[in-house]
Amino acid sequence: MSAPVSTLKLENPPEVLAREPLVLNQRSPGWISDAIAGVSEGKTPVWWKISFGISITMMTVCFSLITYLISTGVGVWGLGHPVMWGWAIVNFVWWIGIGHAGTLISAILFLLRQRWRTAVNRAAEAMTIFAVMCAGIYPLIHVGRVWFGWWLFPLPNSQGIWPQFRSPLMWDVFAVSTYFTVSLLFWYMGLIPDLAVMRDRAKNKLRKFGYGLFSLGWTGSNRHWSNYEKAYLILAGLSTPLVLSVHSIVSLDFAVSQLPGWHTTIFPPYFVAGAVFSGFGLVLTLLIPIRKIYHLEDIITLRHIDLMCKVILATGSIVGYAYGMEFFIAWYGGNPYERFTFINRAFGPYWWGYWIMISCNVLVPQFFWIKPFRRNILLVWFLSILVNIGMWFERFEIVVTSLNREFLPSNWGYYAPTWVDLLTYLGTFGLFFTFFLLFLRFLPIIAIAEVKAITPQADPHHPLGGATGGHH
């Protein structure tokens, strides 16, 4: 294997022009392979086995409670008049929002030529896929009679009636299923060259067979790379409008209705910003321990964390603006029901949720104006968790406080979840982490070929890439 650190001495650019490198310590392409592929080679760490055991147990709890729900009925949840959309929708929107950071990193930052994305896109895309799986459970089980779930698909029922495409709920079915499928395709295509790396390093027969099969006979031919890069660009170009549309359509589930608190035009951009905000929160929550445990600090550098904090600051501020604008329009619009809903949201029986939301989503990101805070790993990790708590409460406030006190006071009520709601939600974390831990154990957790390609060693016009100065 090659030397871990290049011995070539380079003249530094003047101080003002110097940029922090994306891969620290001039690590060579060979070192990058060894560091990333090495994560899934070697013995299974003890912490992994313990975490996996816990995750599997939680996942089992989730599926047991779904069985309980289906066999007994939705009465086991806290749903009831007037709050007919409870935690199921809150959790669905929360999980699907989480996924948006992965697609933003893999598609939008690719189109914007943000080269730092290569260090984090693989894990973020994996997070997207697993988060959408967790989200996808809820729409199916919340319908009550799960055996009619196939009514969501464009199939005629026993009376010959087709689904009704004028409803945003049908749009949502298409948006979420397309989102899952395209995220999976994009993720898999990115994995092909890296699975070939794993295949070529594999020591035992099973790994050779497994990685060999899924790398599809990839050789690294430049004629293949040419088509591959074009396909990657197209997928990024298609995923960009996709990711913007998915949460917009999720928000239309609310906005197309006539209910004060839901019927607002600000919802699509506000939901998308919130989704990216929460997704980056979870990316940081996951990657900060991973870079430490697997000694990947030279690839996922402080600069990467710094940049992700800036995205959180930007999207968190958009979300904060949206909260303010919602309140302003509720007053300025002159609709007494709208105004009442918003006063009820902030000062009604669920006031605590509203202020948790404001603290976590509006105040917490403001810490990231300050550079030393963006580079304080422990602080960033702690705040990233608060971001996701805040975003969960945002969805809770939108869903529940718009329903609990509607037009007629005789229809008012108070919604509280049951232990089944709570444990099912916790169980989806088991599902998420079961898949995420399997990903950490068996797949290249960082895009090996992509990280190599952004090093100076990969540039044929750079001295480290072998350039001698003359015309090639």
Add this chain to the structure above:
Amino acid sequence: MAEVLTTDSMAAPYGIVAEFDTPAATMHAAEMIRDSGFKRWDVFTPYPVHGMDEAMGMRSSRVGWFSFIGGVTGYTTGMIMIWWMNAIDYPIVIGGKPMFSPMSAFPPSYELTILLGSFGALFGMLFMNRLPRLHHPLLKYGRFKQATHDKFFVVVETSDPKYSAVETRRLLESAGSKNIEVVEE
């Protein structure tokens, strides 16, 4: 997958393989091969090297067409499906809305555009690359494992009309390759 290199002397040669250490040297070699007029040859790199397509004299990839056809198919499928289901086969009045409106049919059709366009991109790429394939002569060659690590290979196939066992080897040597071998089929 990668079996031991066969020692069967009857096996036909597949091509001549030259190894390089840096992208710059590989690009230089690729330009020499291109300028010598070879047709059946390739460069193997651990990551896409910027500028290599020009150095090899390749045309821009045509994967986009597969994606375009997929996208058009998706959009028309969505629109026609929704129109036929809700306005023709079983029309039901809901909230006084029109039986078919391109507005409400747009979101699902838009998603189908992206879905089939993405399938077009991935499967178009695989088709253009003739993947998946279970076997490739180069994958038997032990040193070729480094092509996914940090080495670069220029391969000229023996089926190229300009191929000559002596001349091609000399050309690759002059390009600066330290390790040149003939790999069997």
